[in-house]
Structure formats: C-alpha cells, structure tokens
Amino acid sequence: MAVNDRKAAIIGCGFVGASIAFRFLQQGLFSRLVLIDANRDKAEGEAMDLSDGLPYGAAMEITAGTYDDISDCGLVVITAGVNQKPGETRLQLIERNAAIMGSIMGEITARPFQGILLIVSNPVDVLTYTAQALSGYPRERVIGSGTVLDTGRLKQLLGEELSVDSRNVHAFIVGEHGDSELAVWSGANVSGLNLDDFCRLRDQEIHQPARERIYREIRDSAQQIICRKGATYYGIAMAVGRIAACIVRDEHAVLPISVVLEGEYGLDGVALSIPSIVGRNGLEKILEIPLGEEEGAALRRSAGQLREVIQGLKL
Ligand code: NAD
Numbered sequence: 001m002a003v004n005d006r007k008a009a010i011i012g013c014g015f016v017g018a019s020i021a022f023r024f025l026q027q028g029l030f031s032r033l034v035l036i037d038a039n040r041d042k043a044e045g046e047a048m049d050l051s052d053g054l055p056y057g058a059a060m061e062i063t064a065g066t067y068d069d070i071s072d073c074g075l076v077v078i079t080a081g082v083n084q085k086p087g088e089t090r091l092q093l094i095e096r097n098a099a100i101m102g103s104i105m106g107e108i109t110a111r112p113f114q115g116i117l118l119i120v121s122n123p124v125d126v127l128t129y130t131a132q133a134l135s136g137y138p139r140e141r142v143i144g145s146g147t148v149l150d151t152g153r154l155k156q157l158l159g160e161e162l163s164v165d166s167r168n169v170h171a172f173i174v175g176e177h178g179d180s181e182l183a184v185w186s187g188a189n190v191s192g193l194n195l196d197d198f199c200r201l202r203d204q205e206i207h208q209p210a211r212e213r214i215y216r217e218i219r220d221s222a223q224q225i226i227c228r229k230g231a232t233y234y235g236i237a238m239a240v241g242r243i244a245a246c247i248v249r250d251e252h253a254v255l256p257i258s259v260v261l262e263g264e265y266g267l268d269g270v271a272l273s274i275p276s277i278v279g280r281n282g283l284e285k286i287l288e289i290p291l292g293e294e295e296g297a298a299l300r301r302s303a304g305q306l307r308e309v310i311q312g313l314k315l
Contacts, residue, residue: 004032005248006029006248007030007034007074008024008030008034008074008077008244010034010035010076011078011080012036012079012081013036013037013079014042014079015231016231017077018050020120020236020240021035023238025053025054028057028058028059028060029245033060033063034065034073035062035063036065037064040064046064047062071112074248075248076108077240078121078127080121081093084226090222091126091178091179091305093122094123098313102130116143117137117143119131119258120145123177123306124145124258125146125176125270126306126309126310126313128259129310130310130315133315139259139262140282140283142282143278143282143283144258145236145239145240146177146272147181147258148242148243149236150221150256152235153217154169154171154172154214154218155171168190171188171189172275173273175299175303176302176305176306180302181218181219182215182295183214185292187290243255253279254277254278257273258272258274259283261274267299267300270303272303
C-alpha cells in the first residue's frame, strides 16, 4: 500500500495526544489526521472539538478511527499510556506502559504500515527501544521524541542567562529523557562562538553554579509542572510538531531524538537521545558529536541505567 505522507495518526488521545493534534491542526502539515484511543468516546470527542476549529486552521480532515486507518499513514505518533504522578520518575511507568506498547505494536504490525513511528509515551527511550524490537522495523523508522523538549528548554534558559536570542544558542541535552540526562556544555555555542568566547565579548561569565542551576531546572522541569497542574502537554506538543515538520518537509534537520544505538558512542542494546539528522525517512544519521571526558562517562552511565530497565523487560 502506498504511503500517504500527508496522513498521520495519533494513538492515545489524552492530554499529550490531544495537544499534539491541536498543534498539527495549526501547522497545516497533514491533510488527514486519525485519532485512536482505547476510550473511543475520548477520540471521537477530541476529533469533534478539533474539527470545530478547522475553519480557522488548516484544511484537513480529523476523525476518530481504528488501526485499519493507519495502514497508509506516513506518521504514527504514540502517546498512549499512563503519565507521571507527582514524585514519580519516568522509569517507574515502565511496566504499565511497556504492556500498552506491546498491545499497540501487535495491532500496528498486523497492518501493512510503512511509515514512521514516533514514540512519545514515557519512559520514551525505553519504549522507543521496545517499539523497535517488537515491530522489527528498521531503526530509521522508529524514533522517540527524546530530549527535543529538554534541548528547547536548555536553549531558552541559556538565551535568558546570556541575554541573547535563544534561536542563536546551539546546545544539546543528550542521554535519557529523564533523571540521568546530561547537558553537553563542551559543544554549547552562540552562533558558532563557544560559550567562554561569547561571554568574554560581552563581559559576562557563565559560572559552574549557573550551569548546574540551568541543568537542574531542565531536568526537574516536568516534575515542577506536574506538581502544579498535574501533567505536561503544551511543550511536548510543540516539540513533536517540530519533529513532524522535519519528516513531512524532509528537512534534514538536526534534533536530539531518541534512537536505537548500534555501536555509536560504543553503545548498543539501548535507545538514547542523541543529535541526529531527521528527514522524510525518519532517522537519517546519528551524529557522534565530540564529548568531554566527564560527558562521555555520564552518557555511558545513562545508557547503563536504561539498558538495565530494558533487560528487565525480557523482550
Ligand atoms: P493521559 O492519561 O491524559 O492520556 C493517555 C491516553 O492513552 C488516555 O486517553 C488512554 O485512554 C489512552 N490509552 C491507554 N491505553 C491505551 C491503548 N492500549 N491504546 C490506545 N490508547 C490507550 O496521559 P498524557 O498526559 O496524555 O500522557 C501520555 C504519555 O505521554 C505518558 O506516558 C506521559 O508520561 C508521556 N509524556 C511524554 C512526554 C515526553 O516528553 N516524551 C511529555 C509529556 C508526557
């Protein structure tokens, strides 16, 4: 069956899935959007509500559907699963969400689906690995939203700290989208100038305590939001919209998506968020960026933690 690049499906229409659908409606990337949820009424209600906004958004059709509707989709986004409660880590969601991912993969692989799977449910790196292993699809077609959101937060906070437009800040959060993630300070730059050189030009300094404060703010951001409003969804919806745009427009953009590693950085048997080139075919190329000694060690520790969780799943 031919792939329709302009048709997408979202599986799981809770806070995150519905917010992504709203973002897609605003972006005008797709002409068909199918919403699937274990709770059919929820998917139907969201499709009806979103469709009311169509006269003020892009020309597209939004319907509640079934797995038969995904066969010709270019992109399927998976957000089904339970979310974190205050004080709960992403890794603590694993058993419930791995079981849900298993049932969804059974449905998808029973259809002639040839498009890209974009995993958003948490713990996103472990579930990206699970989805790729259970589907048997090439790793290029199974990617996770990874630390695209966290990296956006890093750019924003660094921009504020340095009083410069965050779009001129280039820096990455890599590793787990979770508590063991790390900021790659050694490669951070403002329009090509490394942080120290940029600060010198501005008579500024960005001390270690400031770096640590920014890192903690990013790492703990989801918990801070969950403590106040119960869930996070707008930020991730914007991040997923960005990844979807890279795929639909074949942008070859560099984003820290979650990818299954096969020897890169000396790691395998795990999915991690790593800067990668993203285009029409999903993952195009994993970039092995230079890391400082401590950064390399932190990436290996992060991988080790995730690998342990994956091995516990006995896929
Ligand atoms: P939610 O409870 O609001 O929605 C989950 C939805 O999944 C519900 O509508 C439920 O009916 C549906 N669902 C459950 N099992 C299903 C199945 N087998 N098939 C189809 N649908 C099913 O939760 P939420 O706040 O939308 O969060 C969803 C997931 O996204 C969580 O795992 C959360 O941790 C994750 N999340 C990820 C990021 C990220 O950066 N990757 C950010 C925020 C949330």
